[in-house]
Amino acid sequence: MRVSLNRVYYGWVLVAMLGVTQTITWGLVYYSFSVFLPAMGSDLNWSRGEMAGALSVATLMSALCAAPVGRWLDARGARLLMTAGSVAATLLLLAWSRVESVVQLYVVWALIGVVMSAVLYEPAIAVVTVWFERRRTRALTAMTLIAGFASTIFMPLESWLIELYGWRSSLVVMAVVLAATTILPHALLLRRRPEDLGLQPDGDPAPHEPSTSRARPASMSVGRALRDPAFRWLALAFSLNMVVNIAVSVHLVAYLLDRGYDLGLAATAAGLIGAMQVLGRVVLGVLGERVPLRLTAAVVLALQPISLVVLLALPGGLGLWAFIALFGAARGVAGLVRPSFIASLYGRERFATIAGAMAAFVTGATAIAPIGAGVGHDMVASYEPLFWAFVLVSAVAAGVVLLVREPTPAPPSATATPATTTTP
Secondary structure, eight states: OOOOBTTBOHHHHHHHHHHHHHHHHIIIIITHHHHHHHHHHHHHTOOHHHHHHHHHHHHHHHHHHHHHHHHHHHHHOSHHHHHHHHHHHHHHHHHHTTOOSHHHHHHHHHHHHHHHHHHSHHHHHHHHHHHOSTTHHHHHHHHHHHHTTHHHHHHHHHHHHHHHHOHHHHHHHHHHHHIIIIIHHHHHHOOSOGGGGTOOGGGOOOTTSOOOOOOOOOOOOHHHHHHSHHHHHHHHHHHHHHHHHHHHHHHHHHHHHHTTOOHHHHHHHHHHHHHHHHHHHHHHHHHTTTSOHHHHHHHHHHHHHHHHHHHHHSOHHHHHHHHHHHHHHHHHHHHHHHHHHHHHHHOSTTHHHHHHHHHHHHHHHHHTHHHHHHHHHHHHTOSHHHHHHHHHHHHHHHHHHTTOOOOOOOOHHHHOOOTTSOOO
């Protein structure tokens, strides 16, 4: 059956829907953790260190699940996975509201980590990637532009709920909102690929009709993609970039306090990074389809070490606000460049499996970032040497991505495997 909503390509319906559900899910599931820490600690007499480890466990679980989730998405699509994930996320918020021990908190957040791999950006990006090719950058930018406001919208609301009802009742309210706004949209609207509805990616004419669209990249088998040097360079570049990104984000407020800024200004500056992410995505939406992807990736990754040099070398507010703008813009765009790069190199038929394998590397690396940076600070009793080391690591990431080359075309027998067969 061909779906048409006043000739609007159905892929854009999915972009709009996922933009909304991603905003809600990120806001109610992921960003809620930091908002609830003080209230939980005060009520249950737990230390911040005890509780913070639960988020690291969730991150590790998400990394472990990334590859199998990718295989599921390629084989069966996102509809059942994201619907079941939204149901599970609702139940886990309710379970979180009943925890009485640190062990229970860790168990709940380990399960939330599994659910995050099924409902956050990785599956949503996989859906958009399958439905778009020429307009992929624009579509991904539109979806994440909406979701970029998740922390801005929901963190103040969650704080307000806690003040009104307490942290346990607030989680129950959040669970109801999550269920009401994400389960049915995922169940009713998600579809696996445009061809299943008689459509073509980007809304292009069917293959037998005249078309001026550029040739689509041939899909590559998973095993061959994982052996490709380009995959390894990409995984290394984005792992190094994200390790630094997460470490700086977690320790930025403490660094600014050490530099003499007051807590209110330090927290405000750190919070503005989210707004700058949105700005970076707007710029990418304008330029992303006009600039070669490898150059875009190198420039985006290079913004991170530049921003850190600005922070370290320029005194006063000028250096701080310039850092916030550059660092936030780079952070907002880096997460979009990676899936675009993977799709351009390896095609869309097995995109989710290949992207999931890379996400396992990148997410696993970021899990060590906060504690690693903390240990580094304790060893030298200062953030300055650590942040200069981050400049070097980030610069290496920007250089490594320039080593990525288009893979050598496989023989016809290697590229003719149908998308529904088991990947090697």
